[in-house]
Amino acid sequence: MNDDSDLRATLDAWLIDVREARATPDETARISQMLSYRPDLQKYVATRLIDEVLLREELQVAAAESLLGEHIVLPAETPAPPRRSISWRAVGYGVVFSLCSVALAWLLFGNRGGPNPIAPDGGVASSDPAPEVLSDTEGVAVLTHAVNVTWGLGVAPIRVGERIAFQSIRIESGYLQVEFFSGVTVVIEGPAEFDVTSPSRCRCRRGKVRVAVPPPATGFTVNTGEIDAVDLGTEFAIRAAGDGTGEVHVLNGKVDMRRVDGAGNRVVAGGRAVQFGAGSGVAELPARPDDFVGAARLRAIKTTSSEVSHRRWTDHSRRWAEDPTLAMYFTFDGQGGADRHLIGKAPAGASLPDGAIVGCRWTEGRFSGKGALEFKRTSDRVRVNVAGEFESMTLLVWLRVDGLEQWYNSLLLADGYPRGKVHWQLTGEGALKLSVSGGGSYITRPVIKPSHLGTWVQLASVYDHDRRLVTHYFDGEAVATGRISADPPLSFGSAEIGNWNPLRPSDTAIRSLNGTIDEFAVFRRALSREEIAQSFRAGKP
Amino acid sequence: MDAPSDDFIQHLTSHQTQLRGLIYAALGNYADTQDVLQRTNLVLWKKATEFDADRSFLAWAIGIARFEVLAFVRDQRRERLLFMPELAESLIVQAEELVAEVPARQAALRECLATLPESHRQVLVRKYVKGETLQQLAPAVGRSVDGVKSFLLRVRKALSDCIERRIRLGTSHD
Structure with missing residues (x-):
């Protein structure tokens, strides 16, 4: 039935052209003639026209409800529905108004959703109709616990179980546990600014984090802005003040602290802590594991x-x-x-x-x-x-x-x-x-x-x-x-x-x-x- | 004249979409459709007392709408009409068979619309609710006029395929 699907496509295109006043009289005459002896295609056209009425109504209802503030399915930039243009023509038909219910008044005078009292200057934010790509299923980590968290202003909260892909996390207080698919577990204590940047790398400019790195994920890196703390085995913690200074505490194994400007590096051994940032000394201090909440204490x-x-x-x-x-x-x-x-x-x-x-x-x-x-x-x-x-x-x-x-x-x-x-x-x-x-x-x-x-x-x-x-x-x-x-x-x-x-x-x-x-x-x-x-x-x- | 019963008003309001679809299928012009629907509603209202509650309201209303459509096309100058009176009459006969399934189609369409990406929906709203022309849509959408047209054709086709699929699967089972 290839012929028919072609004919149907022609009819679809013609119906759009008609609406745009783009169909030529010749084309319309030709199509009308063809339709006159094809009941099956008449039925097709009738169906398409009825569907257009339904489409218009469904879209109108949704838009009108969004205007009433009751329908928040559509985003805020959804165009407003056409203003009801009241046709007083019907008054001349001699309706007895006292008998009119609200319903009839609406039937006769309302709901004239015709084109288009406000179309040209409707002020719709333009939207790109390109198909959206669902990135929901991607991710490099998952949020496994959130305890007593106050989320930062203007940042969408993440829910427990949700995947995280290259995103910024801002909390004012509380604890988050993020598990990277590489096997690394990070516990973040607020207030904190923490960005997941890749499966093996994150950034913490402010806040306290405690990072547990299993052997296959060795090399996991936390960037603080000024330094990269590169894991060389098991567990470390960082306290970042937000002004570029802070401390790295190595709880187990070793950490390679590298300046991001390439000006040098320093390997810190387990049980030791080092300050970083402006004015920081070279002195090593004993690490203070109890200052950092890890996965076990977070569970408690x-x-x-x-x-x-x-x-x-x-x-x-x-x-x-x-x-x-x-x-x-x-x-x-x-x-x-x-x-x-x-x-x-x-x-x-x-x-x-x-x-x-x-x-x-x-x-x-x-x-x-x-x-x-x-x-x-x-x-x-x-x-x-x-x-x-x-x-x-x-x-x-x-x-x-x-x-x-x-x-x-x-x-x-x-x-x-x-x-x-x-x-x-x-x-x-x-x-x-x-x-x-x-x-x-x-x-x-x-x-x-x-x-x-x-x-x-x-x-x-x-x-x-x-x-x-x-x-x-x-x-x-x-x-x-x-x-x-x-x-x-x-x-x-x-x-x-x-x-x-x-x-x-x-x-x-x-x-x-x-x-x-x-x-x-x-x-x-x-x-x-x-x-x-x-x-x-x-x-x- | 007695005020029509609540039942009658309920029937009249709940069948508007079906009547509008029926009339539009024969006229293919929205403004004319609204006029003819208004006339049909007035006639139904005036004849409310003749309505026999044991009969189908829809069948009764369809008969009156058909009469109003035919009277309308007969009175218009032919060059104002999209479909000539004979074709309009054939189309309304076809449409009469379709209106019974309008509620099911509408429910299916609602579900199908829900699966559409928001951006596609926005274009439909601008076209069918705001009545923007292809020309107006083209710059905002970043496509040529023909590009917008083929986009619309594709989305409409996808929607009607989706409706048919859902109707076949029996949305009425819910």
């Missing part, structure tokens, strides 16, 4: 800090468990081992569902000592029965996604998909999607990016019936808001966490999650932005 600090976070979350989750609008709540806390029965929390006097664990393995959650369930095999799942019908609804989960292998990856899916039932899942692209059978769906742009894999995230979706609005949240912040026409009542009934029971054959029957869940809540009301943000702050690891 972290355990203490994790206990504090765990307690903060426990307080919050106890309060939640008393909320009378809960419909399902699992904290996964205080359970483990061979438990096949997942205990549901409930306010006094209420009966909320427990879960039946199928397959999943117990593991550690966000905090040391907190339980979590791991979903790995395609058969792993937790079966629940969420009773009741809802008008509004909030779904919230803390999870660590390890991969998005399926077309759909289940968070909580009602069995099958009969009318009124709810599906909450991640698409293979990492977008969060809430669907109500018979009422439509609303989906974010991808929120789970490759850099988030293996890290703990909080996802929430709220359906506010009064406003017919779905708001999706990522780590406590709204990332997408849109309308679905869900007609209440919504319900789950028999459902699965982390998997799906399709009830009948389906092309997309396998929707198993690859990841770990350690908190899951369903409320029969729309939680506010502040409530979601608060639960994130209380629950973040």
